[in-house]
Amino acid sequence: MADNNAKAQSLTARVLTIATVWAVIALVVIAVLISTLYRNNAERAFREVLLARLYNLINSVSVGEDGQLGGEVQLGDLGFSQPDSGLYWIADIVDGDDTDRLTSPSMGTLQIDVPSAGEIPFNARYERFYPTIDSNGHEIVVAETEIVLEGGTIARFRVTGSQHAVDGDVAAFSHRLYLYLGLFGVLSVFVNGFAILYGLRPLDAVKRALEDIRTGKTETLTGHFPREIVPLAAEVNALIDNNKRIVERARMQVGNLAHSLKTPIAVLLNETRGMKPEQATLVSEQARAMQQQVQHYLDRARIAAQQNSLLVRTDTAEVLERLTRVMRRLNPDTEFDLALPEGAPQLAMEQHDVEEILGNLLENAAKWANGKVSITAEAPEKIRSGSGQRPLMDILIDDDGPGMPEDQLEEALKRGKRLDESKPGTGLGLSIVSEIAGEYKGAFKLERSALGGLRARLSLPVAVR
Known part of the structure; x- marks a missing residue:
């Protein structure tokens, strides 16, 4: 039971466990926080790119004399020319038919569901962003706005980007982040363990000094200890000194008592010489028995005074x-x-x-x-x-x-x-x-x-x- 308690109450294990648990919690919180911040930044940057492409599209489209939309659109990404890439742009006339519409080569025959302004309203700059799924099942994000062109024509412009690209970028970053933080955490555990063991090394010196006291090699706790342990060493030395004083005082009192009783018992034994034989034998036996009894209880008092002494040893x-x-x-x-x-x-x-x-x-x-x-x-x-x-x-x-x-x-x-x-x-x-x-x-x-x-x-x- 004592050994189990010693293991359960190990100072090194306790400090190392607390440091490790705290490091794991801190690293998990840091990983989640950094990953969340990176995702927010990535999505904000993604929307800014979509918005830049949206206004590039607006600047590239105009209304012809026949009232149709026209223009050469170059958004600087080959994905708008590759079918089923998730990168699309669309420009059409509000309340117009399908002939009043321009689309990127990547659109082909794909269709994109457009929510109403009631479901996803425009912001103060008359822009809105919303996630949707194209007819091929790709998750995309749409940046949309409506602009009044020449002649009062109201046109709707939309540019899309693949949500998978953002998720993949965030996943790759999170994977590297968790890997590096995991390695850092394992290294931190070893560094913490080394620091704790190194910091507690003075306790080993105290232990060895106490063992020297128990084995009788020395009578005081001596050595060069850190400032935090010096008061403990002083208290232990004070305890040892107090214990020695108690033992010496008890021995002195035992000696004084034995000396004070020696004379009366000797007088009794001496008086038996002038008594009748029967009486002398009785008194002599009782006096000697009393002498043994006194010596016995004096020994018990002495033992009680020194039985817990750390310095008592017999070969x-x-x-x-x-x-x-x-x-x-x-x-x-x-x-x-x-x-x-x-x-x-x-x-x-x-x-x-x-x-x-x-x-x-x-x-x-x-x-x-x-x-x-x-x-x-x-x-x-x-x-x-x-x-x-x-x-x-x-x-x-x-x-x-x-x-x-x-x-x-x-x-x-x-x-x-x-x-x-x-x-x-x-x-x-x-x-x-x-x-x-x-x-x-x-x-x-x-x-x-x-x-x-x-x-x-x-x-x-x-x-x-």
Whole structure:
């Protein structure tokens, strides 16, 4: 879940996605806008050409003595001479018959529907433009006007142009426009990605600096950071300093409390020398139990004060090897086998606490073993930073002793519970191990061992890399 959230909340992906979506939207809007403006300009230019040809036609036609239209028309485009080209011109007399009509050679026998002035009115200059379809099905645009010629003759003049030519020109322009803008958009995505990755590179430096802090290489966030990240680095350093002050203050208070309680307990133990044996034994046992209880809760307070510290590290292999050597010297008749994984990770715990709980378990195993104790450390498969919970490493301590019935495994972890009064002890050892492991968000439980005796499974938090 944490990894999925990290992917979903990637700053690089978020910025790149927003930049890409914005670039695509902007390019689409720009493409549509430019294409529309080009079409409007193309159609306006097309109408201006038609209008120029229309007045060229008017200037080329006159009324003869017989009242018929005549003249030599040259509009400068061979399309007016080619049949079915979509380029036509027509000059006729209003209210005249078909004999009072001049047409371009391209017209042939084609007919063009002319809408009434009511459907498409003339403008203030007595001109109008309208789309229509000739008898061969070509879409054309007509420029039309009516002029009073010599002798009061009213003539109608029309010049047409092919709508397909305009559409083809706009389509070709739009195709090139979309192609170039598409290439520009793809290039922009790569440039944006490079700019974003380059701009976020200082965050990688911050990440490496934080990793150095977690691994104990340094105690402060140091480096050359951009102006925007400097306040963040300062706040992180302030947080680390505050955390260190809290730890030191807690340790000092623990030391002061331990020192203040040491004398009263020592006085009680000293007073037992002048008491009757029965009373002395009772007071002495209770005083020592109180001493252990006080030390236990002082340790819990110390752990609570520093368990979230970023700088707490303990070398697992070093502690286990040292404790195993000590146990071999103290128990020469017992075989101690130690199996460590290659590159055993560090524990995110205070070394004193690791030594106390492991020493407790090794002493207990040696006490009950018939001749063999096995210590095995099992590292987690993946150790990564960024998750909400630290990975745990299992440490297994097995003995070949008599073991313990299943129904007594949980009972043995209760404070002060001694299941065998023949062995020395206060019954606090296993409960202390369980409570210290719990304080570090770890776990401890007893199981049946493959050696035939008891297995102590200790799960402790690993320092992330």
